[in-house]
Amino acid sequence: MSQIKLSVWWRLILSTIALLVAPSIVFAQGTGTISGTIADSMGVPVPNARITVDGATKATTSGSTGEFTLTGMAAGTYTLRARLIGFREQSQSVTVTAGQMSSVQFRLGRTAVELETIVSTGYATQTKANVTGATEVVAGEEITKRPVSNITKGLQGFMPGVTVQDFGGRPGADGAQVRIRGATTLGNNGALIIVDGVVGEINNLDPLDIESVSVLKDAASAAIYGARAANGVVIIKTRRGSNTGAFKVTYDGYVATQTAQNMPERVDIRTELQTVNQLYVSSNLAPKYTDGYIDSTARGLDPFKYPNTNWLGLIYKSAPMADQTVRLSGGNDLTQLSLSANYFDQQGILTTENYYKRYTTRANTNFNISKRLTAQANLMLMDEKTVRPRGEGDAEFRAIHDTPPTSLFKYPDGSYSWSKSDYNPVALLREQGNVKSRWITTSINLVGAYALENGFKFGAQFEGDNKDNRNLEFQPVTRFFDPVVKPTTAHMDNNRTNSIDSRNWNFNMDAQLTGEYERSFGPHAFHLLTGYEQRQSEFDNAQASRRGAYNNDLQLPGNGDPTLQGTGSDASQTRIIRQFARLNYGWNNRYLLEVDLSHDGSSRFGPSKKYGTFPSASLAWRVSEEPFFKQHIGFIDELKLRGSWGRLGNDRIDDYLFQETINLNSGNYSFNNVLSSGATPGRIANTNIGWETTEQTNGGVDIEVLDHRLSFTGDVYNKQTSGVLLAVPISALVGRASPTQNAAGVSNVGWEGAVNWRSEVRAVNYSVGFNIANNKNRITRLPGGDQINTNSLRRVGEPIDAIFGIKAVGIFQTPEEVAAWATQNPKTGPGDLKYKDQNGDGKIDANDRVVIGDRFPHYTFGANGSVQWRNFDASVLLQGVGKQDIFLDGALIEGPTWENFFPTYLLDSWSPTNRDAKWPRFVYRSDHNQNAPGSNSWYVRDGKYLTLKNLNFGYTIPTHYANWARMSSARVYVAGTNVYTWSPLKGLLPTEANPGSTRATYYFQTRNWSFGTSLGF
Amino acid sequence: MKSRFLILGSLVMTMSFVGCQSADDLLGVESPTTVNTFWTQEADAVLFVTSTYSALPGWFDLISFDGMTDNGAVNRQFDNRYVYTDGTADPQSGYARGLWGQFYTGVARANTLLANIDGIPAAKIDSTRKKRYVAEARFLRGVFYLQLVSMFGDVPMPLKPVTDAEARAMTNSTATQIYDQILADFDAAAPALPLSYTGNDIGRATRGAALAFKARAALYDGRYQIAADAAKAVMDLGRYSLHTNYAALFSYAGENSPEIIFAHNYAKTAQATGQNNNMFGEYGPPTNSSTGSVVPIRSLVDAYQMIDGQSITTSPLYDPAWDKMYSNRDPRLAATILYPTAPWDGGIFDSRPSPLSTKPEALNLALASVSVTGYNIRKYIDLTDKNDRGNGGIDFILMRYADVLLMYAEAKVALGQADDAAALAAFNQVRTRVQMPALTTLTQNDVRQERRVELAFEGLRLFDIRRWKIAEQVMPIPAVTGIDYVDATGVKVTAAQPVSARRFPVRAYLWPIPQSELDLNKNLKQNPGY
Secondary structure: OOOOOOOHHHHHHHHHHHHHHHOOOOOOOEEEEEEEEEOOOOOOOOOOEEEEEEOOOEEOOOOOOOHHHHHEEEEEEEEEEEEEEEEOOEEEEEEOOOOOOOEEEEEEEEOHHHHHHHHEEEOOOOEHHOOOOOOOOOOEHHHHOOOOHHHHHHOOOOOOEEEEOOOOOOOOOOOEEEEOOOOOOOOOOEEEEEOOEEEEOOOOOOOEEEEEEEEEEEEHHHHHHHHHOOOEEHHHHHOOOOOOOOEEEEEEEEEEEEEEEEOEEEHHHHHHHHHHHHHHHOOOOOOOOHHHHHHHHOOOOOOOOOOOHHHHHHHHHOOEEEEEEEEEEEEOEEEEEEEEEEEEEEEEEOOOEEEEEEEEEEEEEEEEEOOOOOEEEEEEEEEEEEEEEEEOHHHHHHHHHHHOOOOOOEEEOEEEOOOOOOHHHHHHHHHOOOOEEEEEEEEEEEEEEEEOOOEEEEEEEEEEEEEEEEEEEEEEEEEEOOOOOOOEEEEEEEEOOOOEEEEEEEEEEEEEEEEEEEEEOEEEEEEEEEEEEEEEEEEEEEEEEEOOOOOOOOOHHOOOOOOEEEEEEEEEEEEEEEEEEEEEEEEOEEEEEEEEEEEEEEOOOOOOOOOEEEEEEEEEEEHHHHHHHHHHOOOOOOOOEHHHHHEEEEEEOOOOOOOEEEEOOOEEEOOOOOOEEEEEOOOOOOOOOOEEEEEEEEEEEEEEOOOEEEEEEEEEEEEEEEEEEEEEEOOHHHHHOOOOOEEEEEEEEEEEEEEEEEEOOOOEEEEEEEEEEEEEEEEEEEEOEEEEEOOEEOOOOOOOOOOOOOOOEEEOOOOOHHOOEOOOOOOOOOOOOEEEOOOOOOOOOOOEEEEOOOOEEEEEEEEEEEEOOOOOOEEEEEEEEEOOOOOOEEEEHHHHHHOOOOHHHHHHHHEEEEEOOOOOOOOOOOHHOOOOOOOEHEEEEEEOOEEEEEEEEEEOOOOHHHHHHHOOOEEEEEEEEEEEEEEEOOOOHHHHHOOOOOOOOOOOOEEEEEEEEEOOO | OHHHHHHHHHHHHHHHHOHHHHHHHHHOOOOOOEEHHHHOHHHHHHHHHHHHHHHOOHHHHHHHHHHHOEEEEOOOOOOOHHHOOOOOOOOHHHHHHHHHHHHHHHHHHHHHHHHHHHHHOOOHHHHHHHHHHHHHHHHHHHHHHHHHHHHHOOOOOOOOOHHHHHHHHOOOOOOOHHEEEEEEHHHHHHHHOOOOOOHHHOOOOOHHHHHHHHHHHHHHOOOHHHHHHHHHHHHHHHHOOOOOOHHHOOOOOOOOOOOOOEEEEHHHHHHHHHEEEEEHHHOHHHHHHHOOOEEEEHHEEEHHOOOOOOOOOOOOOOOOOOOOOOEEEOOHHHEEEEOOOOOOOOOOOOOOOOOOOOOOOOOOOOOOOOOOOOOOOOOOHHHOOOOOOOOOOOEEOOOOOOOOHHHHHHHHHOOOOOOOHHHHHHHHHHHOOOOOOOOOOOOHHHHHHHHHHHHOOOOOOHHHHHHHHHHHHHHHHHOOOEEEEEEEOOOOOEEEEEEOOOOHHHHHHOOOOOOOHHHHHOOOOOOOOO
């Protein structure tokens, strides 16, 4: 290498300038115009179809009435192609005469045409027919058919191998967990998200802004993103304008109502109180309630004297949600743009101030500066706000777990009652202050491309984004007594305000250069792409807090007591440098080869481990293109076999693991009541910290038959991850935290399949589709041995965080049976659970724990159907999981044991008259532990479910009516989301069982009904 | 022109692949807290000494220790401290593992300071203060090893910072070797430590603290002459005296008393960084919505003498009626334990079960925060904190003068000098401070009785019953018992936790070395019986 060390930034700037100033000459000749229309086979105009000209860079998109115009066409004969997802591509020849307008009409037939779908493959797009790896794509319209707050929720059920786990409807924090082909690491398993060409975030994008979402699943597809792609890649494109020759204004919007879905049902009050009485009696205590009390309560005689409080009803309500976008889009030969303003408002379903609001403005512009030089400027400004109660979670938990319905909500004078328990969930929810958060995000994304007629193309992209976040948490002074029952005991008290103001600042800068060369001769087609990317991310944080403000209205830390304060700050930065290349080769469109090579460097790794090389290769054979096949097997339109292998990395680990650090302000101590700062050694550095490496092999097949109406895609894969980061235990004598090492291994093996049928019967267009996938996750290497965390386990040969506990084998029926069994608990009797003595030592204890469940969903599937008849359209989406273990804990299985929430399903509990019960007998209070020691397999339940995820009915107002209202198009629709769920776990929505917690999440999933319109002007 | 683009094109592509080599500096980011600049100035040493103090035994554990003796009980069976009272503690038990880690962390910090302080250039550190930092570190290391050896017996003893590999090669040192080292550390520290401090240094280790801890270490290992001499040396310093009001010593009013020789310092204002304590919330009574996770048991209540200096079984003053049994008792009972009829928070503490009592402390085995014995801890529970339960600031005493006086008396008795006038005088100082009659002669039992009632819930009883080898007599009981009360049918009942039978296998004189440590180090030997 040369000794001249030109800084990389300089080099980048220089070459960008070189690219941009390179001369470009536009030859003015005699030109003509092509104008045309595009309609479907029924003659209905087709907007948004892409029209390209073979052998030229000219392209445009059809407008709302299906019209398009191509101006400045040199005289000559051209082949025009029209294509759109869901339609069969069509080409027509047209001759242009200078100074004249030629016209052309397309009639596109609707097809399955899965293979004609355009997929973003990173730095390029390809039709699915030419893709050699495993990819998926969903068009934005498909997602917006389902009015959802978060695009992650919108992805559920569409793509096999893309698992979306939804943990509830908390406004502003309801992003679902998206996993592609299982979990490859013990740390962050999220996919790499690319928005408009650069790393971005998925959670705050407005679904109405999305043009398409592509997912790269296998190593060969994702390899162009090398070091960061081990968990798969999601490529999102936002909507852009197109050359329609005019501008139009569109409005999309909906209003929705959200209600908590699948709240558990409570038994009637009489049954509940009688059951509690029985429990008291069986524990040799006097019955808790008199018959008169029970009767009065059941009859609702006096709500203050005999309360029957529906706590869940007091905590949850139905709440509105609305999303609206106004967009100006369109363009001419020189400029195309899409300017949009969006306002999303989601109110929470809790009965206190609780919302998420998002304002987004986005300007996506294209400039055709010359015949060769094009540029894009994409600007975005987003403002997000949330308010959430501090008592959230606590309140819902106490409502189910600790507060009987006989506890009163409020006395007639409006003061809170804590009469029958020390909790008042409503007070906990509403009186403990809140957290107000705000994020302001700005981003600028500039793209330049220079194309030559000889097949060379150069691109440069610069992106910068800045995200400011502020969280203000305020805890007021509170002191709530029960004025009637215990006037001297404070049930909820906080004698000082606490105000915590934290600010986070993220700044990312990303620059990319690409060079492409494309050439075809004879049967050979080459496409070479090389590129360079440099990315820098900075993070800063500062936090200040004070307690003891003068009153509850002074919520900023500055108003607090200076002697009761705390501050903190943190900073970090990471940098990534990448070089990558991809070669596509096709022979006769029949044999397709793709080779990728990515060489990535990351600042997160040890000095000698900064760089990694990630190769991949994939091959596809379009069997249907073979002459013999075309001749003999005519009913198969497409048959493609695919195979790939590749190696990918994961760099999403903590910063600075390779550096020795000192923890300042750690080990502080107060001498003489004055705080003195301390310093302690940080985590032990591991200078050899490096990539987590995933090798993945994939095999797949794509088939289309019956005139492209039926399509099938299937894949099998094997993903082996090594060098997974793990804090390996070290001796306590070292006195420091364990260093992180590339030590563990994880395996994911699975398959995916999707089948789609799309056809038309007379005037009815319809389609149905089904997809399903399964993944088997296993830990293959875990130095340091098993890691046990209460009821989850990491162990070689088991899935990550397997459910761990005692195996329950049945319910004891007789005292003799108890006596003959291994010793469990001195109080064990008939009706209690019977545990397996795994080690045969005659007693049941922690040594008898085994793996009792797998938290990962299996056989995840989705099914969709849509139908269109004249101006009416309807669609349905079902989504489900075929096999999943859910571990139930807490109140949901305790019921009357602790006199808390008594769900109806627990009525089927063991008693001498109900020996064939689903649940063990009720036992009084802490004796319950004999039925739930830590965790046992009895409470590991079948979490399979099927959800009617979406229903959508739409009507497109006939054009002449729309025109009369000065609109070019108008559609109205009604949609339902999370309409119904079928599950063996009645009242316990399995999608809410969060693997990170042992208890169900109580911010319930919401069921939404919405009414929306799309208007074009 | 075409060739120009070809050249430009190749340039971009080439650059893409060669650019990396000179870009290494670009990837070389550094953490804001990188270690490169440490150990260059005095402030670095100060920060490290400070963090070494933070590993001292704390309020939570010291009170917990008494819950593992005949003084108290861990209130709930599912608490991880419970297994140390029913004989089922095993090498997997998590509570002892936490303490093992805490004290070795302290040892490692002290060792790191001792190994690095000489690297600070002489011009950058005051030579007198440097000697003090070294002495503080040695003192603290002695305190940590004293905890470790008395909890676990023969443990490994690193005296310099160790790597994981070095740690895994270590073997057990014998308890004798460890005590030798502890005494050597205190001996080295004492002369270099000042007698007292001023300003924001108050609370650091003093010469008196080093001598007093030397006495404790020597006494624990049966080196009575050394213990007596060290205790005498503390007494001869003339700086320490007993706080007049025993009850007030364990409150905000008692902080900075001349009785306190060394304490784990806490401050209310330090809540944001966790340098406060939660004594009121954790060990206070349910009356004030506290948890009371360790509670006194009947055996301790019965151990307090009557004001005539006789035990409850021999004194005519004792009335066994449920509401009279606490009258005329050693005043330290009321200062240490909350019992029915005790005045508390403007009312009367009444822990009899409902409906006899309508108070939050009413006995109720179903409520985890209510004491299973009906007794709650009074010592260190200062009502100043009742509305700020999570934020206490009272220092927890690790060494006080009364302990030194009793250690002196004990050592003298053990040396066969029970008739030593100074020993008797020291002993009687402790009794007369609380208006208990002075004794005229001294026996081993007198000393043990006095230590139990004087030092209850200060984290010392556990190690006293171990070194006296009396745990196997005092620990096994069929059930944990508590208050007496008369039930609705007029029958006198003694509250008992039905499933709390206590056992004491001989192995329990030492806790097991944590399995996690044995797994990593095959050279380590487990204590007998585990």
